[in-house]
Amino acid sequence: MSFQAYLDTIEKKTGKNPADLRAMGAEKGWTAGDTLAPGVKPMAIVDTLKADLGLGHGHAMAVVALLKGLKKEGDA
Structure with missing residues (x-):
């Protein structure tokens, strides 16, 4: 499964796109700029993503990769 496919599935399940997920990360204090906060x-x-959004482990890890700046929209 491509990274973009993970993001598409997350959006279908939760209604949250990558920008929403980044905003959520900033709001919760998880991020500092384009990476995770110290x-x-x-x-x-x-x-938290499993409990609040009902994501599975792999999809939650995809959000972590997005928040860390390791992956971005359109990545394979």
């Missing part, structure tokens, strides 16, 4: 643990983000 001291933020990826698994804490994953656990």
Whole structure:
């Protein structure tokens, strides 16, 4: 599955696009600029995304990659 396919599935399931997910990350204090804020643990983000948005582990990890700036829209 491509990274974009993960993002598409997340949007279909939650109604949140990548910009919404980045805004959520900033609002929750997970990000600083284009990466994770110091001291933020990826698994804490994953656990919150699973609980709040009903995402599975792989899709939650895709959001972490997006927030870290490791992946972006359109990536394979």
